[in-house]
């Protein structure tokens with residue numbers, strides 16, 4: 001059964017319940033008033049039955065019947081008006097008829113209607129009571145038929161207007177019931193239509209859109225046409241959020257998939273190249289091509305360096321996959337950041353001086369800044385940054401500066417260089433895994449594109465953030481934050497210089 005039919009049935013059901021309750025209340029009220037439960041037949045009778053003839057009506061009938069019996073012609077005389085007035089004042093109407101001609105009728109009655117609806121002459125006076133219509137109003141009559149002295153038929157009638165409610169019901173009842181039913185049906189149809197517009201059609205639209213989502217069509221926005229706020233609209237909005245999320249995830253997956261494919265081909269290339277040359281050099285050694293001690297030493301050195309770079313790549317991959325799976329154990333300790341950085345810079349300075357790069361350390365209000373870090377991992381982050389700067393250094397005067405600035409609850413560390421820099425549009429992506437700006441894999445700048453992705457994961461694990469600023473041709477700064485140890489927070493760990 002579809003929702004529309006269900007709603008319709010619910011509607012009709014509630015209508016039925018309402019009608020039943022109203023009938024029950026009506027009967028209860030009747031019971032309270034009458035002291036008995038009336039059956040529908042009794043009810044009809046009590047409404048439609050003629051009311052008992054009043055004393056006035058009886059008296060009028062007796063008076064006029066007496067005159068008709070004894071001196072019928074008196075009914076045609078002006079004197080009779082006196083008696084007529086007496087009863088008319090009591091709310092009765094009088095009619096005197098001779099043959100088919102109405103000799104007298106009370107002013108409330110309409111003559112034409114009276115002629116049409118007047119009861120038949122009945123000299124036996126068997127049917128002396130009844131109800132007639134007079135121009136739309138019902139009158140109950142008492143009648144006496146007789147003969148005038150010239151033997152012409154005569155009738156005297158006492159009429160009293162019927163109870164207005166019963167009359168109203170008789171006249172308008174059918175029309176009113178039909179009208180009420182028509183209005184009820186109309187309302188049911190209107191409700192059903194509005195429900196259809198507000199709920200069923202939007203839900204059907206939504207279901208089609210969700211079906212499309214299932215089929216992988218994630219692009220079209222989910223909008224439904226209720227036009228109003230409400231649960232269905234909210235539901236649609238939730239689905240729209242779901243679609244956006246799915247779309248985002250699907251795009252990310254696509255990107256990762258592409259990255260992964262590229263990485264696979266890159267790794268194959270990056271591993272294949274050194275392996276090929278290692279094999280070449282080892283064969284050279286084996287076959288005695290390297291015949292002097294000097295040559296042999298050179299060959300061995302090359303083999304050693306190639307193997308080392310392969311080892312780095314495999315290391316990075318290993319670390320990244322562990323970070324990705326959140327399985328890399330962190331060994332946090334509290335250290336004095338300034339000591340750690342000074343030590344780090346001193347270690348690098350010698351190496352970098354040899355390739356003409358000036359590495360300096362600058363601290364801004366760095367005063368006993370204690371941070372909780374995994375020294376090895378933060379070292380990995382800084383290593384990658386320095387190596388990136390070195391790889392992209394293109395100026396004659398080569399400079400790399402590490403700046404550490406203490407804020408209220410964190411330290412901001414920046415590694416800046418005056419190298420090649422990057423275009424603005426690349427800045428967001430360099431932290432994505434396997435992302436490298438250079439499209440062709442250039443051996444002297446070769447890398448997996450994992451360094452900054454690893455760095456970001458590590459900094460996040462430390463409760464900090466990382467970002468890049470760069471100007472193409474001018475230089476790059478990569479900044480990350482490390483939260484400062486809270487005041488009074490002491491876990492008894494050693495505080496070392498790194």
Ligand SMILES: Nc1ncnc2c1ncn2[C@@H]1O[C@H](COP(=O)(O)OP(=O)(O)OP(=O)(O)O)[C@@H](O)[C@H]1O
Pocket residue numbers: 316384388389392417419420421422430435436437438446447448449450451452453476
């Ligand atoms: N200091 C910088 N100057 C210019 N470009 C940079 C700098 N640092 C990073 N990049 C760009 O960002 C990319 C991503 O850097 P990332 O360290 O993640 O990878 P990689 O250095 O290429 O490889 P890996 O670090 O794994 O050896 C680099 O390929 C480079 O294009």
Ligand SMILES: [Mg+2]
Pocket residue numbers: 384385387388447450451452
């Ligand atoms: Mg790198």
